[in-house]
Amino acid sequence: MAEESARIRPVVIARVHEVALKGRNRRRFMRQLTGNIMTALHDLPYHSIKIRTGRILIVLVDAADWPDVRVRIARVFGIQNFSLTLESDTRMSSILRATEQLLDAEEPPEGTFCVRVKRPDKSYPLTSPEIEREIGAFIHERTGAPVRLRKPDTTYQIEILHDGAYVTSRVHAGPGGLPVGSSGEIVSLMSGGYDSPVATYRMLKRGCSVTLVHFHAYPYVRATSIEKVIELAQALGRDQPAIRLITIPIGEIQRRMAISCDPEMLVVLYRRLMLRVAEALATEYGAGALVTGESLGQVASQTLENIRAIEAAVRLPILRPLIGMDKIEILEEADRIGTSEISRTPDDDCCTVFVPRHPATHATIEEAERAEAPLDVDDLVRQALSGRTMFEGDPATWNAMRAIQPSAESLTLPAAADLLRPEPSKSV
Ligand code: ATP
Ligand code: MG
Numbered sequence: 001m002a003e004e005s006a007r008i009r010p011v012v013i014a015r016v017h018e019v020a021l022k023g024r025n026r027r028r029f030m031r032q033l034t035g036n037i038m039t040a041l042h043d044l045p046y047h048s049i050k051i052r053t054g055r056i057l058i059v060l061v062d063a064a065d066w067p068d069v070r071v072r073i074a075r076v077f078g079i080q081n082f083s084l085t086l087e088s089d090t091r092m093s094s095i096l097r098a099t100e101q102l103l104d105a106e107e108p109p110e111g112t113f114c115v116r117v118k119r120p121d122k123s124y125p126l127t128s129p130e131i132e133r134e135i136g137a138f139i140h141e142r143t144g145a146p147v148r149l150r151k152p153d154t155t156y157q158i159e160i161l162h163d164g165a166y167v168t169s170r171v172h173a174g175p176g177g178l179p180v181g182s183s184g185e186i187v188s189l190m191s192g193g194y195d196s197p198v199a200t201y202r203m204l205k206r207g208c209s210v211t212l213v214h215f216h217a218y219p220y221v222r223a224t225s226i227e228k229v230i231e232l233a234q235a236l237g238r239d240q241p242a243i244r245l246i247t248i249p250i251g252e253i254q255r256r257m258a259i260s261c262d263p264e265m266l267v268v269l270y271r272r273l274m275l276r277v278a279e280a281l282a283t284e285y286g287a288g289a290l291v292t293g294e295s296l297g298q299v300a301s302q303t304l305e306n307i308r309a310i311e312a313a314v315r316l317p318i319l320r321p322l323i324g325m326d327k328i329e330i331l332e333e334a335d336r337i338g339t340s341e342i343s344r345t346p347d348d349d350c351c352t353v354f355v356p357r358h359p360a361t362h363a364t365i366e367e368a369e370r371a372e373a374p375l376d377v378d379d380l381v382r383q384a385l386s387g388r389t390m391f392e393g394d395p396a397t398w399n400a401m402r403a404i405q406p407s408a409e410s411l412t413l414p415a416a417a418d419l420l421r422p423e424p425s426k427s428v
Contacts, residue, residue, distance in 0.1 A: 007088075008098050010063040010105070013168075014056040014073060014082040017176060025182075030056070032207075033078040033179040039241045040072040063105040070172065075238060077205050078182070079174030086167045090160055092126065092134065098167045099135055099156070103142055106169055112148035113139060114155055121162045131158065178207030180240045185209050185287040186319065187278050190245075192228035192347045195293025195322055197236060197339040198330050202321040203291050204239045211244045211285055212236075213278050215384075217251035218404050221348030226400040231342045234395040245391040247403040248277060250350060253380050258354035265371035267301045267359040270351050272313035272368060276377065277384045279314040291319040298327060300361045301351070309363040 016033065030051050037049060037056060046069070047059040056079075060069060066084050073082050084105060086098035115136045117128040126134075135158060136147050145154075159166045188200040190212045200210055214229040226247055237243040250273065257269055278290050294302050301310070311318050322330055334340035360367070389403040 008094065008101055009087040010060040010066065010101070011085045011087055012058040012060065012069060012073065012082055013085055014058065014079045014174065016054070016056075016078060017080040029078070029179060029182055032182045033076070036076050036078070036179050036181065037073065040076050041069060044068055044072065063101045066105040073174070074172060075175060076179070077175050077177035077207065077239065078179035080176055081171050081174050083168050083171045088165050088167070090124065090163075090165045092131070095131070095135065095158065095165045095167065096138055098165065099138060100142070102167050102169055103139065108143040109139070109145040109154035109169075111145070111153035113145050114147055114149050114152040115139065115158060116155055117158045117160065119160045121160055124160055131160075175205065177205035180204055180207060181209050183207030185211065185285060186289045186291050187211050187213055187282040187285065187287045188291045189274060189278055190214050190229050190232065191293070191349055192225040192232070192343060192345070193293065193349070194334050194340060194343040195295060195330055197232045197293075197343060198333045198337065199291055199293040199321045200236055201239065201337050201339070203319060204236065210236070210240060210291070211246065211281065211287060213246045213248065213281055215248050215250045215274050215277070215350050216403070217254060217348070217350035217353040218249060220251040220255070220353055221350070223400055223404050224345065224347040225349065226403045228342055228345055228347055230391070230395065230398045230400055232339055233391070233398070235337075235339050235342060237395045243395060245395070245398070246281060247389045247391070248384050249387045250274075250384055251353060253384055254350065254353050256380075257375065260374040262371045263356045264358070264360045265363060265368060266355045267351055268306055268309055268363045268368050269372055271301060271310040272372070273377070273380060273384070275310065275314045275318070276381050279316050280381055280385060282316055289317045289319050290314070291321065293322055294320045295322045295325055295327070295330065300359055303361050305362040305364065306360070309365050309368045312365045312368070
């Protein structure tokens with residue numbers, strides 16, 4: 001029994017933002033967050049995860065696992081901050097051992113430090129200042145860091161309750177936001193550019209589960225954008241395990257549109273088609289909204305008029321988390337979340353295929369509908385969906401070759417291959 005009580009338990013305490021914890025949502029939120037933490041730690045050792053008084057406690061096997069655990073926890077949306085606590089019995093010798101383990105597990109204090117003791121159990125044989133002095137001397141001896149009682153760089157907190165003592169130092173910032181999965185499903189239109197990964201990241205941070213959809217014009221252009229989007233899915237997959245990517249070849253459809261529609265309207269029409277296809281996928285997957293990386297006025301297709309003419313093609317809400325951001329702000333965020341390196345690689349966006357030098361910048365809904373009149377839009381959506389390639393499971397194993405196989409086959413279909421040829425003469 002004495003052996004057992006002398007044990008020191010490393011416990012991670014993760015705190016959440018109270019604002020997110022209103023009413024009935026609270027339980028759902030905490031359950032989702034606990035599940036997401038389990039997923040983030042799936043290949044690391046830990047004893048248990050439990051919810052206790054509005055916090056999540058993760059009991060580790062060994063304090064030496066803390067550096068690995070810390071990196072993972074720091075990415076779980078919904079966590080406001082977290083710290084490592086070493087729990088021991090209340091004997092002074094045990095508290096010193098717990099402090100020693102904490103010093104081994106975390107970096108020593110940078111600059112000055114102090115020790116603060118809370119001791120609600122007044123029957124404890126030592127007073128708070130006595131404990132503070134003893135533990136302070138111990139930390140100073142071990143690390144050489146100077147003590148400073150006013151505004152120290154690091155504070156060691158020691159709480160002594162009647163059945164246990166708890167030693168904690170640094171509080172680490174979590175990423176904030178809401179647990180992925182707590183706000184429902186959305187479909188994200190992902191190009192290989194800088195904007196859409198940042199927009200997607202922002203929605204993940206607001207608790208959405210995301211299905212990525214990427215449209216490409218291979219084999220009319222290179223397949224680079226597909227490779228980039230797979231890499232982007234790998235990066236974003238760190239925040240949403242079990243992320244899913246759907247790639248859709250639309251080069252052939254774009255070519256048909258280029259033949260039958262007003263060239264100036266093509267960019268608007270491509271976008272309307274993409275949204276329709278994304279909406280059909282959203283219906284399939286039970287998603288309640290679409291998200292794009294649009295930012296007002298950034299490019300010709302993103303004027304107020306064009307945004308209106310484009311979004312009129314669908315009924316689902318379109319979320320545009322970057323609408324009021326400058327490119328510089330977006331690039332800074334892409335740097336921060338680790339997607340800018342991937343987006344930087346040049347690629348061939350499908351929206352630039354078959355379009356004139358000066359596309360319409362102020363299209364109206366009526367103009368878009370008129371330009372689309374020669375097309376059987378529903379049929380084009382069906383065709384686009386039938387060419388899809390689905391990537392699921394671990395994004396590290398995804399191979400872009402799978403996405404381009406079906407479109408290579410569809411090229412051999414006579415309907416596609418003959419499109420640009422002159423009509424055969426009727427008199428033959
Ligand atoms: P991004 O940097 O995200 O490519 P952008 O500044 O290049 O954006 P546009 O090319 O006008 O702007 O695209 C606006 C939005 O339309 C993109 O953020 C993305 O959500 C969607 N989009 C554009 N091209 C594609 C594509 N090939 N596949 C899927 N979605 C796309
Ligand atoms: Mg783009």
